[in-house]
Amino acid sequence: MRAYAEGLVLALISIVAILGAWQVPAASPGDTWAGIVPFSASIALLFLSGPLLLGAVRQTAGDTGQEQDSGATLQIIGLFVIALIYQQSFRWFGYLLPTAIAAPVVLCFFGVRSWIGLAVSVVLCPLIFHLIFFVLLGVYPPYGEVFDLLSWIQG
């Protein structure tokens, strides 16, 4: 099943890549087509998905593959969702507020259960990262379109 999925996903990626390369306009006279490398690479990828699918077909019915730890996978998907929300919330709320919320959540994910530790992380994580990157290195912090804690603190 896993080998089938790998082969099919690879084939799907290559088909999307072929279609994407096909959209590239034709070259002007005396020039080379801008889509030649993406097109060739995606065709090669399509060819490679063939052996993967063939390998899946050849697998015996009794071979069920590796045992999957679905609990761990779910946890990782959960962390990925947190990561997506966290990075998106930079645009809405700037850097400080999302980091103050994400820090204890991620620590919890990794098994930290100390209430004091989690409470400290709410203050220390945004503070330390802000000082290192936005004060010492002088990077301009992301501005929150909905509410920006930094602007509010700075009055």
Place this chain on the structure above:
Amino acid sequence: MEIFPALLSVITDPSLLFAIVLAAAVGMVVGATPGLTASAAIAMLLPITFYMSPLFALAFLYVIGKSGRYGGSIAAILFNTPGTAASAATQIDGYPLARAGQAGKAMKVATISSVIGDFMGDILLVVGVGFIAAIALKLGPPETFAIYFAAFVVIGSVIGSSIVKGLASALMGILIAMVGLDPISSEERYTFGSFDLSNGIGLVPLMIGVFVLGEVFAQLETRRKATGETKENESTEDGNSLTWEEYKPCLPHAFRGGFIGAGIGVLPGLGSAIAAFISYGEGKRRAKNPEKWGKGALEGVAAPEAANNAVSGPSMAPLLTLGIPGSTIGAILLGVFLIHGIQVGPTLFLTDKELVYKLFACGMLGIVAYGLIGYFGATQVARIILKIPTNVLYPLIFLTAFVAAYSARGSMFDVTVMTCAGFAGWLMRKYDFNVAAFVISFVLAKGAEETFRQSLLMSDGGALIFVERPIALAFLVIGAGAIAFRVRGIMKERKIAKGALEDA
């Protein structure tokens, strides 16, 4: 001879010396911490180096890479957990020595051998790199493309367990690199109407995602499977000291390992793990006491460690002379060169020769730094690592990945790219795709495309130009040969496994 004034210049710069020592310590800790890699540390620190001078930035990251290779042996010997793939070879004899109360002795052998191997690699690099650059200057676009092609194929097919997945990873890296505007015609490719995508996918967020966030995801999975606590082994009275009589038999193994590592290091993609295992195998074959190997022979530590570290210097040769990184660390360093506006390739030795030799000098001083720290303080480093609470460390790395990706260009799109690359990197690891081939191909793709299209223009669209020019043809044959060689190896392994099954 350019290396001597460069060494003098670096030695007389206290801030640079401090950076080298700091990098040596950081690399050692990172390399020794199971689950953390030098690549991840370098990727994470990459945005910080934007604010440093090019030499300072390159030296800092280069020494972390060198020291990180050595640091892997600390965890392998003391905790039976290889910090890097290469140190798994060191673990074979290193851990039994630690169990026998000779952890300090094994660590000292590992340190001396690493220093010997690393110096051999660096000396060969300093001596040979100028010649390679001079030859590279004479190569035209077809030859350069053929070298790129060989690198793609070798990197894709040699690393990892599956040729198909390795090559697929390399192709996916190429496709991701194609996103954005075509540098020649300015036509949009794979942008799907998005303005952000028209700027292309940044190297820094991609690397931070794949190496840092991807590693955090992988660690979350590993933590569920991990059982028990890692404990340090007790040492006997003479277990921490090393005499000349004890090291003497290790010396030939260290020198042989150094040559093996240096030879493998020049070839893109092969890496230190292969060098370490070949050196271990060769050392055992030639050893006077092969029966002791695997049960706690000091020579069994010296051989792989020397080879592992000897890879470091020569792996810079294809990067600096041809712009082809031989390893993931090389790919990240290429990013540093580009960020600081330095064009890597044969012309580098005409435009920034002084910088290159100063970088080599920093590397050599880095070897001295990690050698001294390791010889006198490896066990203390191990104790620090045992005290690092991983349940706090990985969340901090998680948060750093986001701010580091943002800091690179102050772009929120880069943070999104980093997040997606992190998840994709974890998926690739989980399904045995080749992350190193993916990243290196991503870095190489644009140069390869440029030379490919230049070649086509030279020949009015005819692809025969790659076959008509002997050097180009030779590299194409090397690429095809690498696949054939690997297929033969896999078939041989399968035959042996089948035979063993039938015997059973």
